[in-house]
Amino acid sequence: MVVDKSKKISLVKLKELLNSVLSSSNRTSKIIQKFDDIIIHSDVLFYTWKLLAKNYINIKNSNDIYAQNVIELLEKISPSKCDSKEYSLGLDCKEKFVLDDLLLNKYIGKVWQSLINRDFKSPDIHKKVLFLLMETYINRIDNAVFLTDFLMGSMNIKGIISILALEGMSKLMQRSNIEYPNIYGKLYTMFEPDILHKKYKSRLFFLADIFLSSICLPESIVASFIKRVARLSLISAAPDIIMMLKFISNLMIRHPGLKRLVNHPDVTEVSEDPFIANENDPTKTCATSSCLWEIVLLKNHCLPSVSSAAKFIDFNLPSIEFDLSDVLSNNYEKIFKTECKKKTDKPSLTFERPQNSIAKLKDDKLYKLWSLIV
Template sequence: MKITSIIELKGIPENAIRIFVTRTRFVLEYSLLLNEEPTIQLACIKAFHKIFLHFISTEELLLTLPEGVADEDLTKEEKYKQWLNDKYSTVIDILIQFTSSDNKAVREHSLCTLMKFVQQEGQTPITKLRDRQVYFPAKLFEKILSALVSDTTDKQDLIGRFLEYADYDDIRYYVLKFLLSSLKSKQQATPSDVYLNNLFSLLEQISFPQIEQDTCTHFLSKCPEEGAAPKMTSTKEHKKMFSHVWLDFLRHKLPASLYKRVLVMLHEKVMPHLTSPLLLSDFLTQSYEIGGAISLLALNGLFILVHKYNLDYPDFYEKLYALFEPSVFHVKYRARFFFLADLFLTSSHLPAYLVAAFAKRLAHLSLTAPQFGLTVTVPFIYNLINRHPNCKVLLHRPNSTTEVAEDPYLPEEPDPAKCQALQSSLWELQTLQNHINPDVARMCQRIDHPLQKDEIPLQDLLETSYTELFEKETKKKVKHASVNFDLPRGLLNHKSDRFAMCWTLT
């Protein structure tokens, strides 16, 4: 297209139009030719941002063509706008490519520029709308999301930059709509781990306001009129889509690292916003039965379903009992596990045999536990006995007259009801009274005295490590031991000094 035709069309000074055309062509050509130079790319992105935000806001890109019209029948203004829209599409494609750049600044600037285009298009549409029609640049937004949820390139760091837009209701709606469509397209295939990690990183950005309302009003684009977009403005519809997306996502086989990330945030960020948290019961029960760290992390969500949503899971405490094994002291989520286990065993309505089984199991593990583990297990046992007076027989049986030749407790029995813990005793704690660590020995000696009413707070003990134990020992003040009853008055002047009877110092 000739520059003169644009000048005739708009009546704008020739110099201004020539600058725009020259600048646009320069940016487009050099962004493609010098795409390995980050400084050039950043300059191109800034030019894209400035030029096209101006043309969107001034409705220069607004183009309405009659159906079936040929190019030669277009007016000069329509040809100009058509050319401008073609350049805009080219710019978008280049920015989408830049989101996969090796340079972090280029990736982030590209994403931010694209999202600014989304925001500006939402406020000033580039297509003519009917009355009360709601406009959101869905096609552009879908291109951005397709680039973020890549099958081959890890985009998790770039998705983190997307967080500033996640609070908008229209962004949430179209992200969920895209993810739902993307997951359905993967139903017959096995998605890559990269895809699943990218999708989860985007999905975990989705949030709902703390004070929820029936109608959504916080939009990045122009807020629709009342009744114009019932699905997009309905919080209930958002939660329905949110639930479908999570269920479809959890049906896929997740890599171990991603599995753990999901379980860590599931109870706090996902369950409160589902249409029915019980939809997660199958996933959580299957996770709980896997064993190891996966089972530990599934505890929280499963406990919420059992106690808050009345999930019937009769083997819950039996599975919890099985998790108390030597490796629990060395897992990453040790503190979280003991905190939850203490929470689960708080109820005073638990049968005595069950509490005794957990106390005995912990005492048995304490014999071989590391020192930092004992700072948790011993107070844990003390609190269990304190909450359940019927278990005090584990410490003292006043009416017993028979001597026990061997411990009746069955450590290999998986069922806490059959392990005979209530017929045993906590002799392990008496053994640990001779532990090399004086703090551990002192804690174990508390069983020789009447139990206090106040429980030992575990929160400050859960994160104890060897480093903390060493620091505590090195900060202790050393007390000098006395080696003599009488203070000496000189080298040979002590009254009972036999050496002075034989020698005289001169």
């Protein structure tokens, strides 16, 4: 690798550019756009991240303007925009530059560690940081343990921010086998009636299905999720009910012991349901002593697609889980088209044509009433 001394002039120019970009008084979008032309060179990419990691990112006590400039810069200097690991600008140096991916990832991790230490007062900036992290950089950060506190704190914020943070925790748990205390408690509190009116509700169910995919989870936690979602289904639109029923089915397939919730011997009346709906700790809801009377009610739903989906409790559970992606984008139009395509048996009619019609009974009072109606 080329040493810094041979890059002295290049680094000076790069420092001047970064000084202009990272302003705390003015937005520098026009200058940041220039990085599109130079970041394709591997040496520019490497030394930009090195300078940011060592000298420039001090965002903790900065204002929103500085934070926005940093975020916009990070969008432009993604390593994915570099054409080749051996393609360098070659300023003031005749030697060939070879990009060190491991060292680059180390610098990227340092920059992000400084970035997330800031208290984001603006929801828009917080959302941009999370989106940029999920889409571009989370797989570049080798030791991502420091991200857990930031993501868990973000899950306390309602709205799309909590969903993005949940997705981040999902990726960390899958990639690095990271565990965090009370992660299921945080997830449990996200299932509130407000979520039914949000566009990202299907994303929540998709991620929750991943989080709850382990068969080693305590039945008390899984039963709490089943009951919470079952209660939500009573106030949900038909497309959402179908999604929730498939979600509940998957949880019961993974934990066959929870089949007892269908007809629990200790609960014979709805008023006797011991489930504590207002409890936010899934280990303290008494869900395992409850029953699924909510799904029994849904068996009598006016829409056949909903009632048939709820009848899964009357049969043995399948051995293969349902693919939630088939119902995550469900809507009334799809339900209507499905119902129209169904073939139904024609009702039986008399095979003998009637001899007398109402038109022949002109003197009959019934005929006169009929003529008035039509």
